[in-house]
Amino acid sequence: MAFFGPTAGWLVLFFFVPLAIIWVYSFGENISLTEIKTTWTLDNYKRLFQPAIISLFWRSLWLSFISTIICIMIAYPVAMVIATSSAKAKPWLLLVIILPFWTNLLIRTYALLNILGTRGRLNDLLEWLWNLGDGTLALIGLGGYALLGDAFQPVKFLGNPSGVMIGLVYVYLPFAVLPIYSSLERMDRNLLEASLDLGASQWRTFRSILLPLSIAGISTAAIITFIPMLGSFLIPNLLGRGQVDMIANVIERQFKSANDWPFGSALSLFLLYITFIILAVQAFASMRKGGNRDG
Amino acid sequence: MARKRRDRAGPFEYSRKLSLRISFLLASIFLYAPIIVLIVFSFNNSRRGGNVIWKGFTTKYYGKAFNNDSLIEAFTNTLAIAFISTIFAVLLGAMTAVVLWRFRFPFKPVFEGMVAMPIVIPEICMGVSLAVFFSSFGLYVPPESPFPLNLTNIILAHITFSFPFAAMIIRTRLSNFNREMEEAAKDLGATEFQVFRDILIPHMKPGLIAGALLAFTLSLDDFVITFFTSGPNTVTFPVKVYSMVRFSVTPEINAASTILILITLLVTALAMRFQSFEEGDK
Numbered sequence A: 001m002a003f004f005g006p007t008a009g010w011l012v013l014f015f016f017v018p019l020a021i022i023w024v025y026s027f028g029e030n031i032s033l034t035e036i037k038t039t040w041t042l043d044n045y046k047r048l049f050q051p052a053i054i055s056l057f058w059r060s061l062w063l064s065f066i067s068t069i070i071c072i073m074i075a076y077p078v079a080m081v082i083a084t085s086s087a088k089a090k091p092w093l094l095l096v097i098i099l100p101f102w103t104n105l106l107i108r109t110y111a112l113l114n115i116l117g118t119r120g121r122l123n124d125l126l127e128w129l130w131n132l133g134d135g136t137l138a139l140i141g142l143g144g145y146a147l148l149g150d151a152f153q154p155v156k157f158l159g160n161p162s163g164v165m166i167g168l169v170y171v172y173l174p175f176a177v178l179p180i181y182s183s184l185e186r187m188d189r190n191l192l193e194a195s196l197d198l199g200a201s202q203w204r205t206f207r208s209i210l211l212p213l214s215i216a217g218i219s220t221a222a223i224i225t226f227i228p229m230l231g232s233f234l235i236p237n238l239l240g241r242g243q244v245d246m247i248a249n250v251i252e253r254q255f256k257s258a259n260d261w262p263f264g265s266a267l268s269l270f271l272l273y274i275t276f277i278i279l280a281v282q283a284f285a286s287m288r289k290g291g292n293r294d295g
Numbered sequence B: 001m002a003r004k005r006r007d008r009a010g011p012f013e014y015s016r017k018l019s020l021r022i023s024f025l026l027a028s029i030f031l032y033a034p035i036i037v038l039i040v041f042s043f044n045n046s047r048r049g050g051n052v053i054w055k056g057f058t059t060k061y062y063g064k065a066f067n068n069d070s071l072i073e074a075f076t077n078t079l080a081i082a083f084i085s086t087i088f089a090v091l092l093g094a095m096t097a098v099v100l101w102r103f104r105f106p107f108k109p110v111f112e113g114m115v116a117m118p119i120v121i122p123e124i125c126m127g128v129s130l131a132v133f134f135s136s137f138g139l140y141v142p143p144e145s146p147f148p149l150n151l152t153n154i155i156l157a158h159i160t161f162s163f164p165f166a167a168m169i170i171r172t173r174l175s176n177f178n179r180e181m182e183e184a185a186k187d188l189g190a191t192e193f194q195v196f197r198d199i200l201i202p203h204m205k206p207g208l209i210a211g212a213l214l215a216f217t218l219s220l221d222d223f224v225i226t227f228f229t230s231g232p233n234t235v236t237f238p239v240k241v242y243s244m245v246r247f248s249v250t251p252e253i254n255a256a257s258t259i260l261i262l263i264t265l266l267v268t269a270l271a272m273r274f275q276s277f278e279e280g281d282k
Helices: A004-025 A043-049 A051-084 A090-102 A105-116 A121-139 A161-185 A189-197 A202-213 A215-230 A234-239 A247-255 A261-294 B002-008 B018-041 B060-067 B069-102 B108-120 B123-136 B147-174 B179-187 B192-221 B224-229 B237-247 B251-281
Strands: A028-030 A036-038
Touching: A004 A036, A004 A261, A004 B069, A004 B108, A004 B123, A004 B147, A028 A261, A043 A051, A043 A261, A051 A090, A051 A161, A051 A215, A051 A247, A051 B018, A090 A161, A090 B018, A090 B251, A105 A121, A105 A161, A105 A234, A105 B018, A105 B237, A105 B251, A161 A215, A161 A234, A161 B018, A189 A202, A202 A215, A215 A261, A234 A247, A247 A261, A247 B123, A261 B123, B018 B251, B060 B069, B060 B251, B069 B108, B069 B147, B069 B192, B069 B237, B069 B251, B108 B147, B123 B147, B123 B224, B147 B192, B147 B224, B179 B192, B192 B251, B224 B237, B237 B251
Parallel strands: none
Antiparallel strands: A028 A036
């Protein structure tokens, strides 16, 4: 039991005490540039209901929500391939998906920044596709109508919600693959065979057997991508260019340039509470499901 | 027709279906293309807008990155922080793992939840709370302190977020420990300490190594928490790159990033070797 002291002590000192401090600060007021007085005011929490902050939370939630759905839609077929590949290929395919996750987040975001610019590689690709399409149209005799517009217009990804969403999906895709993969891996494959033998189509088997049986993996994937997405700072900061702020960007501003620690504390705690609510709902849902199965 | 296709790819042979293979390929391209472009353009001989037009091959930006003192200092800081925080994270993680694995005590689920908290809470909340904690409590480290000491705040922060991860990995390793070994040793007269030193620690070793490598990469990777706990004189590599990206576009960033990617690959390869070593051990 001698080990309990240091670990619990460390956690309390460097994790819970700091959280308690910002909790206290969230009831404080700036009385001068450097001084904060704890007056147990609720003003910082009232300010969370300003239209600007509500729309900030709303934007963060839907950006994360849509990115999570896209992540899962990409991750599912990827997980299907890995789960059903040969024992020899499996670890390598897994490595292909996990390796980017080991690369520094800042470097990955920066790499994406270069790709997404108006003169970046993604727009090069789109321009190439546009020329291809335009050329095809000319070939079949529709060249004179400029059906695709007069010239290629580069798409503006940076400073746009689309760029931030691409970033979120790019960074958190590996998170989504792993839980879906492990739920598919554990699945009883005889069920799929039975379904097909009884005459169901591949699609029907997918919809009625594979998908329902992997729902636990999907919901885990959704949680572990959604939560970090909601709190992400770098991606909206670099790819949103200050125009697609998410919660963390506004929190950062309160602590750095705006120097409004009490409001920043209230914002951080609110983000923390949202995270806990999501986790609690997930725990409750999986508990109820477990209970039903037993009953 | 449908039957014929089913014969070619059986019910659970999704990996043989062309459409799924293509989606795997596209996802991989999506994941790797930006990094590959970054690495390729680190050799681009173009000063302005180094990421837009290819102007020929050069390695001069690697030379420039190596001669950039503030970049090298940031790099040294990052490695020092990673090394020191890894040592403490593994120690604390091992203790936590032993406590959680070995003992039953009241409020154990509470303690478990406490340990998991740093893993689940948003990074920004932890960064902000530690920044406020360090600035409002006495843990003031003078910025002119000698080298590793000036990094104390960042190191403390890194230990705090990485040791729960190490604890999880070590605990997994402990869960397949054969208790009979311990009892045999005790029957043969070993003391509690001898059992710990000669039986438990050797069993934990692969877990300790895997936990250390994870803590190391987490520390190398961290931006947000470091960003909030670093001072103007204690810049780490990610924080330095961030300010370079924010305020100017220099081709050195590509070169420096490529070097960090290579280091990460090396650590990952090591981690995998130990992981397979651990599996062979079972």
